[in-house]
Amino acid sequence: MEIAEAVKSSRLPGFYKLSLAERVAMVAEWAELCDAEAAVLAGDGLQPAQADLMIENALGTYALPLGVAANFLINGRDYLIPMAVEEPSVLAAVSHSAKLIRAGGGFTAEASEPVMIGQIQLLDVGDGSAADMAAAALALDTHRDELLALADACSPSIVRRGGGARGIEVRPFSDTPVGPMLIIHLLYDTRDAMGANAINTAVETIAPRVAEITGGRTNLRILSNLTDRRTATARGRIPAAELTLPDIPGDEVARLVAEANAFAVVDPYRAATHNKGIMNGIDAVCIATGNDWRAIEAGAHAYAARDGRYRALTDWYVDDHGDLCGEMTLPMAVGIVGGATKVHPTAQVAMKILGVESAGELAAVMACVGLAQNLAAIKALATHGIQKGHMRLHARQIALAAGATDGQVQAIADRLVAEGNIRVERAKELIRN
Ligand code: MEV
Numbered sequence: 001m002e003i004a005e006a007v008k009s010s011r012l013p014g015f016y017k018l019s020l021a022e023r024v025a026m027v028a029e030w031a032e033l034c035d036a037e038a039a040v041l042a043g044d045g046l047q048p049a050q051a052d053l054m055i056e057n058a059l060g061t062y063a064l065p066l067g068v069a070a071n072f073l074i075n076g077r078d079y080l081i082p083m084a085v086e087e088p089s090v091l092a093a094v095s096h097s098a099k100l101i102r103a104g105g106g107f108t109a110e111a112s113e114p115v116m117i118g119q120i121q122l123l124d125v126g127d128g129s130a131a132d133m134a135a136a137a138l139a140l141d142t143h144r145d146e147l148l149a150l151a152d153a154c155s156p157s158i159v160r161r162g163g164g165a166r167g168i169e170v171r172p173f174s175d176t177p178v179g180p181m182l183i184i185h186l187l188y189d190t191r192d193a194m195g196a197n198a199i200n201t202a203v204e205t206i207a208p209r210v211a212e213i214t215g216g217r218t219n220l221r222i223l224s225n226l227t228d229r230r231t232a233t234a235r236g237r238i239p240a241a242e243l244t245l246p247d248i249p250g251d252e253v254a255r256l257v258a259e260a261n262a263f264a265v266v267d268p269y270r271a272a273t274h275n276k277g278i279m280n281g282i283d284a285v286c287i288a289t290g291n292d293w294r295a296i297e298a299g300a301h302a303y304a305a306r307d308g309r310y311r312a313l314t315d316w317y318v319d320d321h322g323d324l325c326g327e328m329t330l331p332m333a334v335g336i337v338g339g340a341t342k343v344h345p346t347a348q349v350a351m352k353i354l355g356v357e358s359a360g361e362l363a364a365v366m367a368c369v370g371l372a373q374n375l376a377a378i379k380a381l382a383t384h385g386i387q388k389g390h391m392r393l394h395a396r397q398i399a400l401a402a403g404a405t406d407g408q409v410q411a412i413a414d415r416l417v418a419e420g421n422i423r424v425e426r427a428k429e430l431i432r433n
Contacts, residue, residue: 010078011102012070016092027068030080031353041066045346054343066288066346067091068353069281071098073106074368081369082350083284088393089386093376094281094369100243101236101375104323107368108235111360115166115229116195116333118186118203118222125216128180130172136182136214137170143213144168150209151186151202158198163191165202184210187229192359194292194335199223225298225333228306232332232360234367236375238324248383254324256382257316257375264312264378271312274374275304278313278328281373282366289354289362290340290347292333296366299331314374328371332363395422402427 008030015023021042028038036044045063052058069081069091083091101107126132140147144167151165158164169185186206188199203221211218243257244250264274279297286293304313314328336359341347356362380386395413402424404412412430416422 008078010070010072010080011099012080015070023068027080027353031355033349033352037349037352040345040349046344050343050345054340064287066350069098069369070095071102072365072368072372073098073102074109074365076106079355079365080353081285081365082288082353083281083369084287084346084350085280085284087280088397089390090280090284090373092393093380094373097372097375097379098368100238101372103242104237104239106236107371109233109364109368111232111332111363111367112230113189114163114191114195114333114359114363115187115189116199116227117224117229118188118199119220119224120184120186120203120207120210120218121220122182122184122210122214122216122218123179125180125182125214128174130174133172133174133180133182136216137172139213140168140170140184140210143209147186147206147209147213150206151188154201154205155198158189158191158193158195161191163189163193163198165189182214182216185224190335190359192336193338194295194333194359196223196292196295197338225295225331226302227299227331227333228303230331230333230363231303231329232363232367233327233329234364234371235325235327236368236371237319237326238375240318240322240324243324243379245383251318251322253379253383254318254322257324257379258318260378260382261312261314261316264314266311268310271304271310274312274314274378275300277377278330278370278374280377281369285366285369286334288347288350289334289336290342290344290350291335291362292339295333296331299333303331314371316375316378326371326375328367328374330367330370332366334362334366335359336362391422392417398422398424399427402431404431 024038024041046061048060051061064084064086066084069083072079072081125136147168148165152159165188167187171183174180186203188202190198200223207218207221240250240254243253264271279300282296283293286296304310313330314326316326319325335341356365395416396409399409399412412427415430416427
């Protein structure tokens with residue numbers, strides 16, 4: 001395969017057939033990585049001494065497979081998507097879906113303004129009556145500009161970059177196990193940072209003044225991971241003909257996918273698994289880029305239950321032309337400055353491969369990855385099931401676990417699949433023989 005041919009397009013036919021070293025070389029050329037950055041991909045990543053500075057009681061590091069997903073065309077631009085994940089099939093599946101969506105013109109995606117929510121819990125407001133709560137809310141509104149200025153003073157660098165405090169909202173809860181409370185939301189634009197530190201500093205700073213203004217007592221002061229003001233949206237369309245399988249016409253595949261989505265819209269038991277499939281992709285990009293995947297997980301699942309019933313994050317439907325269309329919006333508090341993004345050497349290289357210029361662009365890309373990952377899962381489930389393909393990849397892990405050498409892994413895995421007996425004991429026997 002000519003490397004030069006593929007440059008600037010994320011279509012990398014035959015990429016999976018290359019050796020590890022050839023893949024690293026190709027991605028290095030694609031993303032214009034220097035030798036040191038390419039060496040990071042080849043295994044020269046986070047060192048124990050760096051880990052020791054990142055967490056307490058460090059012992060060493062924990063590695064995960066890192067790959068790139070191909071075929072992503074988003075808002076007219078090609079992306080190679082770095083993903084760190086231990087689960088077989090994830091990269092192949094998402095690349096396949098991205099290719100299908102590419103055939104329909106690629107993804108369109110966007111992110112909202114990066115407005116986060118910091119929460120302050122206020123108790124002992126007057127006698128807890130509705131009138132006293134309303135008076136406290138009014139007092140906070142009167143002092144709105146002063147509180148916003150106080151919050152802005154905490155992080156001048158974010159304010160310089162155009163971010164900062166945007167508003168104050170008050171939510172009364174009259175009936176809680178500990179009596180009435182007011183929850184104050186500080187809306188805060190964190191620009192290209194995920195912003196947890198900026199938000200937490202801001203709410204801790206304004207809390208004493210909030211207590212003075214209202215005569216109440218503050219307890220918790222912390223950001224909310226339900227970042228429903230900071231969302232990303234992805235859309236894709238697949239011409240029905242592209243979905244054609246040897247034994248199922250494309251328009252039928254489109255209908256089966258829409259039916260699968262409807263299952264996850266009405267049934268929380270299915271929705272949990274459906275959304276897990278979305279997060280398979282999003283988490284892998286979060287991890288590769290050094291973002292806080294627990295925050296993204298928390299936000300996604302809370303958002304999926306925003307109507308009071310947990311449901312699918314995606315919407316897949318057949319349009320008037322018989323084509324399959326998909327759309328998803330979800331909270332996406334990711335950053336490209338600060339945190340592990342700038343400390344972890346592999347995250348830095350992953351960011352360079354991705355080539356995004358803002359947190360909003362990263363959020364939009366991640367939403368596309370989630371939508372594509374979901375399509376791959378429900379298309380497989382709605383047609384031939386996932387186990388056949390999955391077991392083929394699983395067999396390689398079993399062969400590895402049984403102690404197969406690099407040269408033996410594929411042959412042992414093929415034999416396990418052919419025998420329909422994908423077990424470590426059998427793999428060990430095959431290695432011995
Ligand atoms: C497995 O990791 C993810 C799936 O279960 C997602 C789904 O069921 O939609 C295949």
